Each structure stands twice: as C-alpha cells, then as structure tokens.
Amino acid sequence: MTAVVPITLYTCNICPYAARAQIALRESGAKFREYEIDLQNKPTWYQPKVNPASKVPAIAVGGPEVPADQPSSESIKLRESLAIIEWVADQFPQSALLPKDPLSRYRIRLFTETVSSSLVPAYTAFIFREGTGEALIKALESVQALLPEDAKYAVSNEFTNADVAAAPFLGRLELLLRTDTGVFAPGEGKKLHELLSTGSKFKKLWSYIQALKERESFKETFLENDLLERALKRVEATKKDKETK
Amino acid sequence: MAPQITLFVHGKTPNPPKVAILLEELGIEYAVENKVFGDGPDGVKNPAYLKINPNGRIPAIIDHSNNDKIVWESGAILLYLAERFDKAGKFVGKDINERAQVYEWLFYQVSGLGPTQGQANWFIHYHPVKDLHPSVLERYQNEAYRIYGVLEKRLEGEGDWLALKRFTVADMAFYPWILLYEVAKLDLSKFPKVQAYFKRIQALPSVEKAYAKLATAH
Numbered sequence: 001m002t003a004v005v006p007i008t009l010y011t012c013n014i015c016p017y018a019a020r021a022q023i024a025l026r027e028s029g030a031k032f033r034e035y036e037i038d039l040q041n042k043p044t045w046y047q048p049k050v051n052p053a054s055k056v057p058a059i060a061v062g063g064p065e066v067p068a069d070q071p072s073s074e075s076i077k078l079r080e081s082l083a084i085i086e087w088v089a090d091q092f093p094q095s096a097l098l099p100k101d102p103l104s105r106y107r108i109r110l111f112t113e114t115v116s117s118s119l120v121p122a123y124t125a126f127i128f129r130e131g132t133g134e135a136l137i138k139a140l141e142s143v144q145a146l147l148p149e150d151a152k153y154a155v156s157n158e159f160t161n162a163d164v165a166a167a168p169f170l171g172r173l174e175l176l177l178r179t180d181t182g183v184f185a186p187g188e189g190k191k192l193h194e195l196l197s198t199g200s201k202f203k204k205l206w207s208y209i210q211a212l213k214e215r216e217s218f219k220e221t222f223l224e225n226d227l228l229e230r231a232l233k234r235v236e237a238t239k240k241d242k243e244t245k
Numbered sequence: 246m247a248p249q250i251t252l253f254v255h256g257k258t259p260n261p262p263k264v265a266i267l268l269e270e271l272g273i274e275y276a277v278e279n280k281v282f283g284d285g286p287d288g289v290k291n292p293a294y295l296k297i298n299p300n301g302r303i304p305a306i307i308d309h310s311n312n313d314k315i316v317w318e319s320g321a322i323l324l325y326l327a328e329r330f331d332k333a334g335k336f337v338g339k340d341i342n343e344r345a346q347v348y349e350w351l352f353y354q355v356s357g358l359g360p361t362q363g364q365a366n367w368f369i370h371y372h373p374v375k376d377l378h379p380s381v382l383e384r385y386q387n388e389a390y391r392i393y394g395v396l397e398k399r400l401e402g403e404g405d406w407l408a409l410k411r412f413t414v415a416d417m418a419f420y421p422w423i424l425l426y427e428v429a430k431l432d433l434s435k436f437p438k439v440q441a442y443f444k445r446i447q448a449l450p451s452v453e454k455a456y457a458k459l460a461t462a463h
Contacts, residue, residue: 178448179448180448223404224445225445226404226438226441229440229441
C-alpha cells in the first residue's frame with residue numbers, strides 16, 4: 001500500500017500552466033493542498049526554496065508536514081507543467097490520465113506537442129500581441145485534425161493528459177473570443193468566436209471544447225470572471241505601452 | 246406562432262431589457278411595443294395605458310397565455326415570469342434558500358442602483374434648474390459608486406455571478422443599468438471585476454437577442 005505523502009501545489013488562479021497541474025491532481029483523486037502565489041508579488045522564499053525558475057506550477061512532495069509557506073528542504077520539488085502532469089499520471093495510475101498502451105500514449109504526446117508548439121503561441125499572439133487571426137485559425141485546424149471522429153476527448157472517451165494540457169488554453173481562448181477581449185481590432189475576436197461556434201468548419205473542435213468545459217476538474221479551476229478581469233488588465237497595459245512608444 | 250407575451254418598452258431605457266433577457270432565456274415568444282412620453286395615442290400617460298400600468302411607465306407585460314394577465318414593475322414581471330415559466334427555478338432559485346439569495350440582489354438593484362443612478366441621470370440631463378450645487382449630483386454619483394463597490398466585493402467572493410453561482414434574474418436586473426454607466430457620467434475603472442462581469446453578460450446570446458429585439462420596436 002502506498003503511503004499518503006504530503007503534496008503541496010504552488011499555483012496561481014489565473015495561470016493556465018498551473019491550471020494543468022490543478023486539473024491533473026483533481027483527476028487523480030490524490031490528497032493535496034494548494035498554495036496561491038501572487039505572481040506580481042512573489043514571496044522571497046519561493047525561488048530559492050521551491051522553484052529556481054520562479055514560476056508556477058511547482059509541487060513539493062514528501063518530507064515533513066510543514067506550513068506551505070515554509071517548505072522543507074527534505075521535500076522533492078517538481079516543476080514544468082507537462083512534466084508535472086506526467087508525474088501525476090505515473091504516481092496515481094488509477095487516474096487513467098496516461099493509459100498503458102503505446103499507441104494511446106503516442107497520441108497523447110502528439111496532441112500535447114501540437115498544443116505546445118501550435119495552439120499556445122498562436123493564442124498568446126492573437127490575444128496579447130501582434131498575432132493574426134489566420135495563424136490562430138491554422139493552429140485550431142491542426143488541433144482539430146487530431147481529434148478522433150467518434151470519441152469525446154482528444155484521444156478516446158477517457159479524459160487524459162492530452163485534455164489536461166489543452167483545456168486551460170482552449171477554455172481561455174473561447175472566453176476571450178466570446179467577449180471580444182484582446183489587442184486586435186474591435187469585433188475581430190467576436191468574428192472568430194462565431195466561426196468557431198457556428199457552422200461546419202470547427203464543429204468537431206467546438207464540441208470538444210464544450211466537453212472540456214463540462215469536466216468537473218476543469219470547472220473548478222476555471223474562474224471566468226477573474227480570468228477575464230486579468231486578461232482585460234493585460235490587454236489595457238499592452239495597448240497603453242503601444243501608445244507611449 | 247402568436248407571441249405569448251406583449252412587452253411594452255421605450256427606446257434604450259434600461260428596465261425593459263431585464264424582462265426581454267429573461268424571455269429570451271426561457272425561449273418564450275414575445276412581441277415588443279414601443280411607448281412614448283405623454284398622453285398621446287402611444288403615450289404612457291394615455292388613459293388606455295394607465296389601465297395597464299397605473300404608474301405610467303415601462304416595462305409592463307400582457308400574458309396572452311394567462312387570460313391576458315397584466316403585470317407592471319420590472320421586478321414583479323421577472324418574478325411573475327419565473328413562476329409561470331421557470332418551474333425548476335433555474336433563474337430564480339429552486340428552493341426557499343436559493344430564492345432568498347436571488348431576491349436579495351434583485352431587490353438591491355430595484356431599490357438601490359436603479360433609483361440612485363436614475364437620479365444621477367435626471368440631474369445631469371433633465372433637471373430644469375441649471376447651475377445646481379455640485380453636491381446634488383455628487384450625492385447620487387457617490388451612492389452609485391458605493392453600490393458598485395458592493396458588487397465588486399460580491400464578485401470577489403462569489404466569482405462569476407451575483408447569486409447561486411449561476412446567471413439569474415439578479416444579474417439580468419443589474420446588467421442594463423451597468424450598460425448605461427456613462428449616461429450617469431460614472432467611471433467604472435475602479436471596479437475591474439464589475440467590468441469583466443459586464444463584458445461576459447454582454448456576450449450572452451440571450452442578451453444580444455434581447456437588445457436586437459428591443460431595437461426593432463422603433
């Protein structure tokens with residue numbers, strides 16, 4: 001029998017990378033606690049004692065029971081969201097986040113790689129930088145192309161790490177396009193949302209997004225109003241920056 | 246199919262949209278009829294309309310699926326429609342405790358933000374005495390800001406909606422008034438959660454359809 005070891009997840013409620021770890025741990029059924037790190041105002045102990053990269057998510061596992069803001073040097077520190085969710089899947093195999101057969105594992109890794117190299121940069125660029133709608137549409141097409149015809153999630157009817165990797169980004173994309181939030185010209189976001197949500201071009205992707213939004217572990221980590229508030233602030237700041245240049 | 250409800254409206258005033266949004270959410274067929282000021286044929290102070298709403302204001306509804314039952318006062322209309330068409334209490338609460346929470350915020354809009362922001366509008370745009378002492382307008386604007394502060398705090402604690410963690414008639418009552426903040430010369434930059442909340446409601450299909458429908462009444 002595996003002993004229950006303390007798990008502390010250092011997270012931030014608006015960070016999509018941290019959300020991956022939050023979702024995976026909820027899916028695993030493991031006992032864990034979360035500690036919120038204010039990314040605008042990081043505690044001085046965080047970088048030396050928890051994550052030298054000074055980002056979230058990070059996990060402290062094992063070691064003595066300590067307050068979350070006094071991490072022990074005896075606990076093992078984990079970082080990097082995609083490595084973390086693989087660890088969760090391995091540590092808690094009953095979660096079914098990473099099935100045993102090689103082909104499914106390949107498909108999960110291919111999907112995750114597509115999310116990382118295609119979707120995330122195109123989403124970030126379109127909403128917050130100088131990205132084009134065309135690039136984002138291409139990225140969405142490449143994600144949709146991987147979705148199986150007759151399954152609920154990215155590789156099967158089971159919720160796997162492929163979905164964990166994609167959900168925080170697809171969720172944010174849908175919200176920000178729906179509310180026309182971004183540095184693009186007014187209306188551009190809404191137009192893309194209409195393309196995504198109506199008609200035939202993105203029918204498969206849209207129903208995948210709905211399936212993700214209905215997952216309990218996703219719902220618990222997706223605080224729409226807080227996310228939109230933060231995105232609006234960031235977009236405002238970017239626009240102001242451009243004006244003063 | 247003939248509309249079940251006739252809804253009396255006027256221009257871009259903020260109380261009829263509360264009702265239109267709920268009707269869109271419920272999927273009820275409704276017709277909109279524009280009323281105007283005064284006691285002319287389409288006027289709100291015309292005796293024919295005063296029989297519908299003794300207060301001579303909009304909104305009011307006629308429920309053709311209930312023997313042409315008339316209901317006036319936006320808050321009363323919302324609760325009437327919920328009782329008629331939302332048996333599961335999705336938009337108003339499914340039991341006494343849920344409903345109490347919705348009523349708190351609904352009545353807060355109806356007694357608080359509505360009259361307060363409305364008075365600010367009056368003194369800016371309609372009051373016949375010019376060069377009023379600034380403290381008059383400030384009184385109403387400051388009270389409006391106080392109310393927005395309460396909403397901001399509520400959204401901080403409660404997340405996405407004012408009551409029951411879902412879209413209810415409480416949100417439907419506040420949204421059309423928040424939409425008109427500039428008319429009252431208010432600045433909502435100190436209320437970022439209210440701004441995000443407002444943008445999310447603005448993007449709801451029922452809200453878009455409601456406003457599009459109201460625009461056809463002219």
